[in-house]
Amino acid sequence: MTDAIRLDNLSLSIGGAQILDGVTLSLREGEITGLIGRSGSGKSMTALAMMGLSPRATQLSGKIIMDGENILAMRERALCALRGRKVAMVFQEPMTALNPLQTIGAQVAEVFQTHEKISRAEAQKKAETALARAGLPPEEVSPAKRPHELSGGQRQRAVIAIAIAMKPKVLIADEPTTALDVTTQAEILDLLKSLVKEDGTALLLITHDLAVVSHIADRIAVMDHGRIIAEEAANDFYAHAHSALARDFIPARVRREASAAPKTESVLKAENISCDYVNRRPSLFAEPSLFRAVHNVDFDIMKGETLGLVGESGCGKSTLAKALLGLHPLAEGRAAIGGESFPARDKASMRRLRRKIQIVFQDPYSSFNPRQRIADIVAEPLHLIDAPLTRMQKRERAAALIESVGLNEEALDKYPHAFSGGQRQRIAIARALATDPDVVILDEATSALDIGSRNRILDLLQSLSASRGVSLLFITHDLSVIHDIADRVLVMKNGHIVERGETGRIFAAPENDYTRRLIAAAPVIKWR
Structure with a gap:
């Protein structure tokens, strides 16, 4: 060759x-x-x-x-x-690679106009052909759409086009x-x-x-x-x-400690939760329409339990997480933390309940203020605590949290850019634990990490959950992670929970065709 x-x-x-x-x-x-x-x-x-x-x-x-x-x-x-x-x-x-202000058709057409002396109309026609080759035919996905209107897979296809x-x-x-x-x-x-x-x-x-x-x-x-x-x-x-x-590159199994006593105390309860989005109006005089992203979802998370939530992109996992955090309105149903409805009606109750549920985002770097030192980032949620803390007390609390996730106190005076992806994820976990929450939601918290960093983060989460009694809602598309860390699994498709059960049972004998398809699609190493 x-x-x-x-x-x-x-x-x-x-x-x-x-x-x-x-x-x-x-x-x-x-x-x-x-x-x-x-x-x-x-x-x-x-x-x-x-x-x-x-x-x-x-x-x-x-x-x-x-x-x-x-x-x-x-x-x-x-x-x-x-x-x-x-x-x-x-x-x-x-x-981040796509221009959020331009349509995907215009961004592909720009390549042809840059390298060939052709008209805008010709470039647009070639752009449609390139998008079709990448799996985005115009009859299915309009070239007039902007990046935020596409799913993750569709955006990746646009970049490939x-x-x-x-x-x-x-x-x-x-x-x-x-x-x-x-x-x-x-x-x-x-x-x-x-x-x-x-x-x-x-x-x-x-x-x-x-x-x-x-x-x-x-x-x-x-x-x-x-x-x-x-x-x-x-x-x-x-x-x-x-x-x-x-x-060195094989996803080593993470040991999940078996609990001697069954977990029976519910810390978070979702009762028939439904969430809607308002579709963009086709014209100024048209009535807005609603798109239901989450349909009548109900489940419990027990104290000290890790609950896995899996499903394809666009199935409603992140919308459900936002609803549980009070960041997306509920169309129907109720979420409760420790038996109290969340979000609460008054500010005082809202602050008290918000302390009990925190989140670790997929990309910690984009969730940090790049101009803040790590000490301020980790201590940021402490404003939710009723008793005000002095600056020295906040630093002492931040130091203890940083050490609990395996980093040194020296990290407090550095900025986010000075750390690797795995270290930033540890910092994000430390920030989520600042208020001693009952529940931590992890939204694709290990997807961008290499195998070694992923395993260290999973081991850390396991030990923190065991020592602090924190319940984890682990949202991911990586079935190997769910297999290693979750006690129970929820499988989500098109806003519905289509299967649920103990992790071992789900992987050994899935009952739903969609669950079987997800497990079959997971990549495995093909040893020759």
Whole structure:
């Protein structure tokens, strides 16, 4: 096979810190290369260097050769002509990669107008073709929609449509499936595989999930501390089922401690909860219509229990979480914390009840104020406590919380950008525990973490739940996480709970076809 692009002894440093150290890697036409490694190993920085998008403060050496030219020696004008036409990238978070003010059709059309001298109408027509190739045909998903009107999977397809518009020789996909449910993830991987076959593109699939690359990669490269420490054909790599290298990326099982006594005390109760959204009016004079996102959901969470909530993107999981937090109005039904209805009618009761339920968001970085130090971020919920605390008391409380999640007190004086993804998630957990809540909701809290960080966070949650008696509502699309950590499982589809039961029973003998489809779609490592 012919090399589409070749990295030759690529090194990159920032402020004296070595990020990449002598990276040598070839991507071949019509071949999929999986690049795996832990968070911070240098995978994304390698991708940015290939796109000519390295941060300005970087010092680069080595070569990135494509069509006989060194990308590192190109001027910005030449790089602009290269990006999108010859090398394109699918970013991990499509919502931040897309322009929220432009329609998806306009954003794909912009690629054609940038690289070809064609009219806006011609570009729009080509954009519709590119969107259709990516699984968004105009008759099903209008090109006139904006990113916020699409589901997570649809947004990822829109980003893929932008990347493949000019049929580039090299396509880089940086963690393209981490925030997607298992069925959408399978669809996106099948789409990428078919595009490589149709266009002869060289695909670099960056991920920390060995099960994902086992399904589609032809070659595997492993990165650690800025170096390629292994590179071989996928069949050879997966033949080493018991090698230390392979085990580093296998989702190790997290032990769930069995409780001696059954959990019978209910701390949170949902009774026939329904939630609506108001659809956008088609015209100024038309009556607004309602879309019911959650239908008559009822369940209990017991003290010290971990309840898993699974389902595809758009099924209503996050809307239900917002309703339980009092952040989305209830159309019908009732939520109760400790027997008291929530949200409460008066402010005093609302403050008292809000202390009892907290949330850990999927992306902690976007939920933090980047200008605040960690001490202030962790202490932020303490305003809900009736007795006012002095600044010193707040710092002491923050220090104890930070230490309880495995970080040092030194972290209090740093800013969020100074921490890794796993460390930021620990900080988010510390903040959620600040008011000694009865219930913590975790909304996709481990989806963007590598295997090692994920397991450490799950172990931490298990120990905190056992020591503090905190109940957890764990919302995720990762069935392996639910299998490891949850006592009971709720399966949600189109706003309805279609199956519920003990975790072991759900995975061993699912009764609903939808549950069986979710379990079947979960990626597993294919050892050769």
